[in-house]
Amino acid sequence: MLKTMNDRQVKQCEKYYTKCMADEKKEGKVIRFTDERLLDMYDLNFTLIAESDSQEELLDIIEREVLLRKEQKHSFCKIQIYFQLNSEQLAQVEQQVEIETDGFYLFDLSKFDHIRSRTDCKVIKVTNLSQLKEKLMIELEDETDPDYMAFVENKEKRKEEVYLSEGKINTYLCYDETNQVVGSCDLFIHQGIAKIEDFHIISEEQRKGYGTTLIKELMKDAIEQGATKVYLVANEDETAKEMYLKLGFEKIGEQQGIFFQW
Template structure:
């Protein structure tokens, strides 16, 4: 990767994912798999770091392996866009998408205001984690995969119940009711912001900004200079991130092959 900032972010991503996934690397590639959540796209994929001769043949061989293992999908992630020529040579036609990585300097917490009418609590007890679970359930209950989101949270809960300083879970309260939650991973060079939700009723009222400010201030006190998150074009919170001062650092493309169609 030519972008050194993105290289550092990908290194942090691996540092984060190792807590949930098994990781194997080969020439130009990294394979991630989560045996507890084999249907979770973000934890089961192959990262191809650079273009190389034979990439089309490589992807087709991985499709064949996934089929032999009766996998329903194969997800490929790249920091570059596959050419139309390569895609036409693949045995399955993928669904293509793009994600932006956005970064901010943690000292910028001083520029944020938010809504002071809330309390942000780190989950240092199972009760607070359970409050976060309620937010997660309410935020995703309308989705077709509500059962998946419950299984995903239960899996992550096992990590956050260790109350490790580097993996912190926060819940945002308004009038003592949980209205938002966010996960954060304090890594070598960054704090990673993950699975951030504010319940729809409380959006656009400054609560999300308050959560971001709290995370940045915490990271800054730990001498971590930058924070990052990943978002896609349909993410309704992207406008808030931009207003808070996040800037695009780079992007990745994903190619999902649905093998059971």
């Protein structure tokens, strides 16, 4: 059964994180996010259904959003909800649909000093374009699909101004003992709530403690900046969530991403 995510502070942080790159338009019980410069990126072009009084109303809103996206000549419609909706209920919508479930994981700050990290590597905050090229290299590791590579390059190009702007999203790089970049991760803070996002460790360096070190350094920066909560969002089908649980993150809820394409 889907565990609804009820933490209002985390929900607010999620909204403001998205607003760093996408425009927001609220209409009734929905909030539409759009990034005109990267219209094919699902995570920046979606409809958040903020509330619903019933399953019937929720399905009706979803159908209207699908029709609107079609009228606007888009090729997909992504809906994000904090409510429980299963595939049988979605079958009532006359479109092929995919459902993705993400978990919200909140860190227990009392466990921070118990995290054992490496001392022979370093983590730095990205401050220039040269470092952003290193981040792109990590994201494109082992990729051979030219279309996907072009998409990732466009995505990182879009994020350049965000990463290098004060008060928005910061990104960090992790270097090993030979000064080779091995990982990257983002940090966003809004009103004392910190979000860790876009975590990557290159495949050959995984399970060596670099990921733990990277996340601990980001949490340290967040705490020093006054954060009272630190959380991340993980796809429930990915194995990374096991690492987060071992570090001291605790699951506080889930959200569903409902994806239509035609």
